[in-house]
Amino acid sequence: xxxxxxxxxxxxxxxxxxxxxxxxxxxxxxxxxxxxxxxxxxxxxxxxxxxxxxxxxxxxxxxxxxxxxxxxxxxxxxxxxxxxxxxxxxxxxxxxxxxxxxxxxxxxxxxxxxxxxxxxxxxxxxxxxxxxxxxxxxxxxxxxxxxxxxxxxxxxxxxxxxxxxxxxxxxxxxxxxxxxxxxxxxxxxxxxxxxxxxxxxxxxxxxxxxxxxxxxxxxxxxxxxxxxxxxxxxxxxxxxxxxxxxxxxxxxxxxxxxxxxxxxxxxxxxxxxxxxxxxxxxxxxxxxxxxxxxxxxxxxxxxxxxxxxxxxxxxxxxxxxxxxxxxxxxxxxxxxxxxxxxxxxxxxxxxxxxxxxxxxxxxxxxxxxxxxxxxxxxxxxxxxxxxxxxxxxxxxxxxxxxxxxxxxxxxxxxxxxxxxxxxxxxxxxxxxxxxxxxxxxxxx
Numbered sequence: 001x002x003x004x005x006x007x008x009x010x011x012x013x014x015x016x017x018x019x020x021x022x023x024x025x026x027x028x029x030x031x032x033x034x035x036x037x038x039x040x041x042x043x044x045x046x047x048x049x050x051x052x053x054x055x056x057x058x059x060x061x062x063x064x065x066x067x068x069x070x071x072x073x074x075x076x077x078x079x080x081x082x083x084x085x086x087x088x089x090x091x092x093x094x095x096x097x098x099x100x101x102x103x104x105x106x107x108x109x110x111x112x113x114x115x116x117x118x119x120x121x122x123x124x125x126x127x128x129x130x131x132x133x134x135x136x137x138x139x140x141x142x143x144x145x146x147x148x149x150x151x152x153x154x155x156x157x158x159x160x161x162x163x164x165x166x167x168x169x170x171x172x173x174x175x176x177x178x179x180x181x182x183x184x185x186x187x188x189x190x191x192x193x194x195x196x197x198x199x200x201x202x203x204x205x206x207x208x209x210x211x212x213x214x215x216x217x218x219x220x221x222x223x224x225x226x227x228x229x230x231x232x233x234x235x236x237x238x239x240x241x242x243x244x245x246x247x248x249x250x251x252x253x254x255x256x257x258x259x260x261x262x263x264x265x266x267x268x269x270x271x272x273x274x275x276x277x278x279x280x281x282x283x284x285x286x287x288x289x290x291x292x293x294x295x296x297x298x299x300x301x302x303x304x305x306x307x308x309x310x311x312x313x314x315x316x317x318x319x320x321x322x323x324x325x326x327x328x329x330x331x332x333x334x335x336x337x338x339x340x341x342x343x344x345x346x347x348x349x350x351x352x353x354x355x356x357x358x359x360x361x362x363x364x365x366x367x368x369x370x371x372x373x374x375x376x377x378x379x380x381x382x383x384x385x386x387x388x389x390x391x392x393x394x395x396x397x398x399x400x401x402x403x404x405x406x407x408x409x410x411x412x413x414x415x416x417x418x419x420x421x422x423x424x425x426x427x428x429x430x431x432x433x434x435x436x437x438x439x440x441x442x443x444x
Contacts, residue, residue, distance in 0.1 A: 001204055002134040006141055015132045018200045019145060022125050025085065025192050026149025029121040030282075031156045031185040032096040033061070034253075036112070038157045038260040038275040039164055039178045046175055047105050055388020058257045060112045062250075062380040065119030069377065072120040073127070073370020074229070080208035081128040082200055085121065089193035092118035097186030100179030118189070119253075123373045125149060127366050130358050131203050139300065139308070139355025143293020146354065147285040147347060153256045154282020156185070161275040228364040232371065237360055237415050241353060241372045246379020247316060247408040248349035251323070251401060253376070254383040255281050255346075259339075262394050267332050277336060284343040292351025305359045305417040312352040313412040319345035320405030327398035342402075359417065 003015040010016040036043070044054060068088075075084045095114035102108035126142050133141040160181060167177035202208045211218045232238055259278035263269055269277070292315060299307030322342025329335040353372070360368050386397040 003132060003204070004134045004136060006133070006137055006144070014201045014204055018128055018132050019141065021196060021200050022128050023145040023148040025089070025196055026121055026125045026145065027152035027155075028185065028188050028192050029089075029092070029118050030150060030152030030256075031159075032092060032189050033115060033118045034153050034256045035096065035156050035160050035182055035185045036099065036115075036178075037061075037257050038160045038271065038278065039181065040261050041264050041271050041274075042164070042174050042178050043108070044261075047108065049105060051390055052388050053105055053109075054261070055384055057109055057112050058254070058387060059381050059384035060109055061116050061257060062119065062253055062377045062384065064113050064116040065377040066374045066381070068117045068120035069123045069373040070370045073123045073366040073368070073373070076124055076127045076366035076370075077228075077364065080202035081124045081131070082197060082202050082207060083209075085124045085128070085200075086193045086197040088118065088121050088124065089189050089196065092121075093186045093189035093193070096189060097183050099182050119377060120373075122146065122149075122249075122376075123366070123370045126354055126357070126369050126373070128200070128202075130365055130369070135358065136301065137297060138358050139293040139297040139351070140290065141293070142354040142358070143296070143351030144290040147287070147289025147293075147351060150252065150285040150289060150347070150350070151282060153252070154279040154285060157256070157260055157275045157279035157282060161272045165272065228361075229367055232361055232364050232367045235360065237417075238368055238371050239375075240411055240415050241357060241360070242375025242378070243408055244312065244316065244349075244412050245353050245372050245376040246382070247405045248319060248346050248353060249373075249376035250379020250381075250383060251319070251405065252346050252350065253380045254387070254401075255343075257380075257384075258387055258394065263335075266394070267335070277339075280336065281339055281343045284340065284347050288344050288347030289351040292348030292353075293355045294351075295348070296352045296355025300355065305356065308352065308356045308359075309412060309415045312349065312356060313409050315345050315349040315352050316405055316409035316412060318342075319349055320402045320407075320409060323402030323405060324399055325402075327395050327402060356415070 006019070007016055011020055040054065043049070049057075072084055072088065092115070095111050096118070099108070099111040099115065102111055125145055129141045129145050130138055163181045163184060164177050167180050168174060172180065203211070205211060208218065259281055260271070260274045263277050264271060264274040295311050296308045299311045303310070319342055322338065322345055326335065326338040326342055329338050357369055357372055358365060383397075383401055386392065386400060387394060389397070392400075
C-alpha cells in the first residue's frame, strides 16, 4: 500500500528506499544533462561558435527531451519505472561520455541533442514517487525528489569547472580537459543504472514483471488501455499544465544552460566564478521545490485541488515579476540577489505543478506526467529561440520571458476540477504529514 508519511531518515524498502535512490539518480542525471553548460566558454572559443550556434546548442539540449518524456511516460504505464529508469541511464550515459569526440560545431550539436534524452528521467522520478505515496503527501514527495534531483543542476555549475581545472592542473590542454571532464558524469550514470535496477522496486506490492505472473494485465498504475492516451490528450487541463510547466521548469533548464555564460560575459568573471554564481540558482532546489509541493498539499487539504491551482498561479506571478526585475540589474550583487528571488518562485512553481498533476487522471498518471513534463521542455525550446536571436540581448530575452510567465500565471486559473476531485483527501493537517522525524518505518 502507498505510504502516508515521509520519513526522511528511513531507507526502508520499498517506499523510502525508492524515495532516496530516485532523487540521487535524478541528481546525477542533471550532472550528465547540463555538465557541459558551465564549460561552454572554453568550447565556444575552441569551435568559434556564434551566438546563433550557441542558441541552437541550447535548443538541442532540451528539444529531444520533449519526445522522450512523452514516450517514457507511456512506457512507465506499461513496464514500470524501474526498467524504464535503468534503460534511460544506460543509453544516456553513452553520449555524455562520448561528447568529447566532437571536433566541430555539427558533431557537438548532435551529441548535445542525444544527451537531452536524459531529461526524460524526470517523468520516471515523478511517476515512481506517485506510485509509492498516498494523495495527502504525494505533492510533497514529488516536489522533494524532483527538487533534490534538480539540485544537481546547481552543483554541476560549481563542480564541473573545478573538475576541468583539475585536468588542466594535471597538464592537459583546455581542449582535452573539457573532454575528459565529461567522462565522469557519464560513468556515474552508467553505474547508477545498475543501482536503480537492483535496489528499487516498481510498486509497494512488488515489481511489475513478478506481479504479472499472477495477473498479466497488471500495471504499475491503474490505467485504461482503451483510449487512455486519447482521453489525456483531449483534457484541456493537461495542456494548461504543460504550458505552466514550460513557464517554470522550462525557465529553470534554460537558466541552467545560459546562466554561467551570462555572468561570464556581462560581469567579466572567470569561468569558475561564473559557475559558482550560476550554481546558486540550482542550489535553491535544496528546499524551494519541496516547499512548493508542501504548500500545494497544504492548500489541497484545506481547499481541495482548486487550492493547489491557486497557489500555483500565485507562485508563477511572482516568478514572472522576479525575472523582469532580474533583467534590469547591471550591478553584480543586485543581479545575484534578484536571481535568487525569482529562483525561489521558479522552484516552488515546479513543485506546485506536480502537486496538481496526480489529480488530473489517476488512470493514466504516466501519460499525464509525460505530457506535462514535455511541456517544460517545449518552454525551454521557445526560450532558447529568444537567446539565439541576434537582434536582442540576453537581458532583453530575460525581460520578455518574465512578461510571458506573468500572462501564463493567469492561464493557470482556468484549470478546474469536478467537486468529487476537489475534495481529494481527508482534512488532516498537512503539517502533521509533511516530515516524520522520529525513526520509524513508513506506514501505508
